Amino acid sequence: MAETIVPQEHEVAHHFDDLEQEFQSHRMGMWLFLASEIMMFGALLVGGFILMYRFPGAFAEGRAHLDWRLGTINTFFLLTSGYTMALAAMHGQRGNQSAVRRNLWLSLLFAAGFLVVKFFEYSAKFHHGTLPGKYFTAAGFSDPHAHVFFGFYFVATGLHVLHVLIGMGLMVWCLFVSRKVKFTRAYITPVEMSGLYWALIDLVWFILFPLLYLVG
Amino acid sequence: MNSMETTKTFWLPDQASTFAGRVDWAFDLFLWISTFFFVLVVGLIALFVIKHRRRRPDQMASGQMAHNTMLETTWTVVPLLIVMGLFFIGMRGWWHMRIAPSNSIAIDVVGMKWKWTFNYMQGFSNDTLVVPVHQPVRLRITSTDVIHSFYIPNFRTKVDAVPGRYQALWFEATKTGVFPVLCTQYCGTSHSYMITAVKVVERAEYDTWLSDAASASGGDVAPDAFGATVYSKRGCNACHTVDGSAGIGPTWKGIWDHHVKLADGSTVEVNAAYIKQSVQDPTSQVVEGFPPIMPSYKGILSDREIEAVTAYIQTLK
């Protein structure tokens, strides 16, 4: 059924003069949105650093309970999906509709891989009781504020996972759009915007990963 | 209020501390500067509105001045100089408020919903603040629940009482009398009833009051007896016994003047210096066989309380 729909040229929205103006506006809007997101994550990370400074023992002990190998695998997944998103945009500019779709599927796959690993990490924490605040039941921690580390861990990674889910939603949306609209050199807006958003997700992870898993 | 002369003005309450004169001077100075600029702006607006009113519907402006470098430079530089001056005045006043003289007497203040408690170093507490006139007083303020703020309008001073933190505030009252102490940080149902008083009295009256209050609450007891009180009231007894049995921490019985072995293999003599260090920095000298878990009591136990504990330990033969 899907084969019968032939992708059409994108129509410029009524209030724009031309495709160029529309594309420039969308790109600027996306960058501003990312700036806003960076302020939000930035504030959260500042909070994280302050907590690390206040409770160095809790952070050292909590960090020892995270598996840096799983974190590394996830870093790999995110990097690779970021690369395939960039490829998708590149193929879009060349008008290679099927290559766009292939790379979007690959990105989705790696993103799902990230979630699977995250799922195992989270369930291990539920199992051991290394949970935030009052739900912290794990035994064998000597630092009385170990729960603070896991509180921050869940808030920060939880917010990040939420962004991963939204990013995956955007990829699915791009797949739908790719059936209806033809990508051209002048029009790859959905893929490029989703790619930018995905780049933010990568960026946040590149700060969270060392802060939570490695440093110290 | 038995103030001899009133210094209350239209804008500001009666002055009763050494800060008040400085603060009010800055306030009055800026009040006059404000009045000048306010009258200038409103006067010019009124003048222009009347002088340049539209007389015919189609009347256009009589000129279109868009710039005047001289004018603009003036009204940039003059306000800048004024506010920089104000900054320095404010900063000097603030620093003066932050540094308590070394001859201050110290009183601890605890805010809670919805009362203030004043803990005197003589070992008793009171729900009003009584201080001698012409004597610097240093308050150390904290809260046990939410944030409160300790405010004495007549002294022109204020600081938030934050749970988990200790904030300092000092003042020197300049006249005797009773002045209100208010809470200025919103703290719930009875926020506006969290009022007490600071009673400023003559030195001799203060000394009498202090010894009366201290003896009434057992505060003038011998140091070793006070130490026993500290032991049971301040939580030492949770970990340390006084009968020789082992607790979470070492017992206090029979350790005075003896040598104990530390976790790092060295030995140390139990004396006043060792006890003080163990209270303030417990993990620096941990007795062998005990975990390094005691929290620091630095800033929580006063020097007088530590001395009392020391005296108490000496009696535990």
Add this chain to the structure above:
Amino acid sequence: MSAHQENINYLKARKGFLNWIVTVDHKRIGLMYLASIIFFFIAGGTYAFLFRMELWSPLQGFMTSDTYNHLFTMHGVIMVFLVVVPGIPGALGNFLLPIQLGAKDLAFPKLNITSLYLYWGGATLALFSLTQGRADSGWTFYAPYSLSQNPAVLWMLTAAFILGFSSILTGLNFIVTIHKMRAPGMTWFRLPLFVWALYATGIMQVFATPVLAITLVLLLVENFLHIGIFDPALGGDPIMMQHFFWFYSHPAVYIIVVPAFGVVSELIATFSRKTIFGYKFIAFSSVAITIIGFLVWGHHMFVAGQSDVAVTIFSFLTFFTAVPSAIKVFNWTTTLYQGSIKLTTPMLYALQFLFNFTIGGLTGIILGILSVDIHLHDTYFVVSHFHYVAMGSTMIAFIGGIYYWWPKMTGKMFNETWGRIGAVLVFIGFNVTFFVQLIMGSQGSPRRYYHYLDQFQIYHQISTVGVVILALGLFTALFNLLISLRTGATAPQNPWGARTLEWTHAATPPVLYNFTETPIVTEGPYDYPVEKV
């Protein structure tokens, strides 16, 4: 869509309730914001009216202290998050920004209606919180008081979080529109000052509001999970919460007042037929205030327990925000010089703005003087100061702006006499209400007090009388506008003889896509001629 439909006015282009709810037309969205904001302004005002009545006497009147705490919390939350922050950008900005630029719509019309839905969503949650208990945290949500797990406070936090996103998306939309959607010939220095003001506001909305969002998230998480970030009982730091909160809420003060600068610039230029004195300065100073505004949040915390060095630096930087504000007042005043001034209703509001903003600014400077602030902090002096800015400046400019653009938005002229009566009543009422609060504050009366010392009763009573006059004035102003919808004369395209595009090139009311053909701009927004002698 037929060419015919594009050329009839936006109010009639597509009829029916549903067509309004799902519209992406910035003008209709602006009007829906306007109606919502007026509704919440009345709601927030009613709360204030009630507790001002209670404060007639220091003893218990007709409410308990818990009710009083609930009322001032609702007043603060509604007025800040639902009225003054979204007010001028949401209502006037949405309606006017594309027209003043010569564009057909904002860059992202669907995002624009999304902002409105988020506003309504947040507003609904704020109202829903009323059924979940009594929110009593004050609009500042200070920890650990706000960590009491009061469900109403939690719903209110969620509401503020959603409203934050509404604000971010509006700001983002405006910035992109100003950059990318200007008509041919509309250079940056031909932008009306209202546009410049919205630009500066947009920057703050985009960069400061996300910090509020994360703060509210952390407060919610702390309430539910007890992590130990802000709660001192768990090792957290309540002062950190204040830093986070004011990092947003100080820029929010400029989100509130900078759009008013823009409105007033338009009003003064039009009704004195003058080019704005120092146009570039006013334009750039809005942006400068924005940037400095990000660096002064600590002045809300002079007695909270920051280091003495931090306090000194924050005080120093605070004074730098005073200078651009002072210069703006001088610029507006000088603009009147040699003008052809007509005291219409909008102009009366603009002049009130100058009067009130001068007081608001000067009282702000005195609060920046460190030693004096220690005495004045958290007293009625502060309450009065920020009402002189948020109500006396922003809301007054907002009402002036509504009057000014009312003919353009609705196609109807209002009754000038009743408009002026309303403006004068508002002026008297506002100043009677709030000037005495300055005296009360410097005499040492703390804010948020249900019960007060007897000596302050006379000030409270004057203030309460003032609020009655103010309410009378505001309702006069509102009813005058509403009545004009039925009985008002049909407005001409440019009743004020203004020079900006919405008056010179757009019909009254504007057509669906604003202009029948894209305007080509050849002169500045305030290029008024000089009277020939």
